[in-house]
Amino acid sequence: MSAPEQPTITSAYRSVGVTFQSLVCNSDVFRKTLSLAASAATKDVAILLLGETGTGKNLIAQAIHNASRRREKPFVSVNCSAIPDTLLEAELFGSEKGAYTSADKLRKGKFELAHGGTLFLDEIGDMSPVAQAKVLRAFEYKQFERVGGEETLHADVRIIAATNRPLEQLLGGGRFREDLFYRMNEFTIEVPPLRARREEIEPLVQAFIRECNERFGTRIRGVDAPALIRLKAHPWPGNVRELRAVIKRACVSAGGETIRAEDLRLSPTPTSSDEIVPVGSDATLAGVEARHIEKVLNQTGWNKKETSNLLGISRPTLDRKISEYNLRKPS
Ligand SMILES: Nc1ncnc2c1ncn2[C@@H]1O[C@H](COP(=O)(O)OP(=O)(O)O)[C@@H](O)[C@H]1O
Ligand SMILES: [Mg+2]
Incomplete structure (x- = not known):
């Protein structure tokens, strides 16, 4: 052997x-x-x-x-x-x-x-x-x-x-x-997972900024408000390790003393849009239904037969929902 x-x-x-x-x-x-x-x-x-x-x-x-x-x-x-x-x-x-x-x-x-x-x-x-x-x-x-x-x-x-x-x-x-x-x-x-304890994000960010300042001699003071919102909304599939890497990269690339949302370079992931209701959006079931129907209609080029098949509803129900939600074909 x-x-x-x-x-x-x-x-x-x-x-x-x-x-x-x-x-x-x-x-x-x-x-x-x-x-x-x-x-x-x-x-x-x-x-x-x-x-x-x-x-x-x-x-x-x-x-x-x-x-x-x-x-x-x-x-x-x-x-x-x-x-x-x-x-x-x-x-x-x-x-x-x-x-x-x-x-x-x-x-x-x-x-x-x-x-x-x-x-x-x-x-x-x-x-x-x-x-x-x-x-x-x-x-x-x-x-x-x-x-x-x-x-x-x-x-x-x-x-x-x-x-x-x-x-x-x-x-x-x-x-x-x-x-x-x-x-x-x-x-x-x-x-x-980190997404189940989002209260930890802010103190972790501060800890990682301190760590970067010590290691790289940077003088980052913190993150601005939009960046913090973005960090708190991210689903963090890689958890704390991913957060640390994001902060490290942002510390190195940030132009000033504050990390801005764009310094984070967080790409929206499918999970994030699935999981997070955008601030100020209509989160009611009816609102979600209306947006979903509209998405499928646009995807099929407003072919109602195909749309109703995809949605698993009858043609008359689709018509009723289109008028109820006041959906319009984009011109
Ligand atoms: N509670 C915590 N406080 C500070 N840093 C943390 C914490 N949890 C994780 N980390 C950081 O995240 C990184 C990954 O943690 P680790 O223990 O290796 O995770 P796992 O073993 O679950 O993959 C570590 O390098 C550490 O910097
Ligand atoms: Mg490990």
Whole structure:
């Protein structure tokens, strides 16, 4: 067996100073998430973090570690989706010298490196079933062998796992072993998407502006009112990570001390127009119906037969709605 480029396993490292206090939090829903995480932190249970990408799962995992009795020990993280399947086992459990043609020396795995501390298994939903079985054993019996090794090793680690896949998808497709899931699921924490906690947008923006000013020597003071409206209305499919990238780009490109809406370069996404009722628009059902009928009529070139088919209503009903809503064919 030969292993391509093994990702370098650096020595175990301490988690940098992320604490629950250092996370921006300004909404009831996120406050609840963090208080749940903080209470689990001290109990040494395995934790499964669920949430879309960019919602803060990595940061929360670090905050949990730093609030636990293991805080003086290593926080070791493995991104299961970034490591090819053939290498994951060696990455997790280590490999003996000569285990691969290219294995010139013994390498410790992440379980070993995390001994006494926390092992963060990121994107665990992307791990192969074979790797999952080995993780389960290492987790359950605290035993494992290095690839190519015979000696059974022991490691005392607390596992925090994270996935951006919805739970039903994770279990439904049979991709994730149920036994591992139930073992992992001692404590599940759902991290809400940014669009469910828009109160956080403004303080996050301020935090990211401060960060940019320090890093790039810029002197941005804030965002103007239209920019803030725009930021609060955006659906943020990439969550906080996306917001940070947008602010970073705006800080670098802004001409003055204030970020304006056009500096954000936010493109309207289909979700945003689906999700957000434009300020001042008619949000009544009748108003929405009128606009929708008009859109379909324009799309068919006012072909009423086709329009009524598309809308799933009869021709007389369409005629009635056209006159009721006073719709006119554009000249
Ligand atoms: N509550 C928060 N306060 C400050 N920054 C945050 C917060 N949540 C997320 N971030 C920022 O968003 C980025 C993505 O967070 P991360 O924890 O990597 O998300 P995930 O692991 O869920 O994809 C981080 O680099 C961090 O800068
Ligand atoms: Mg992550």
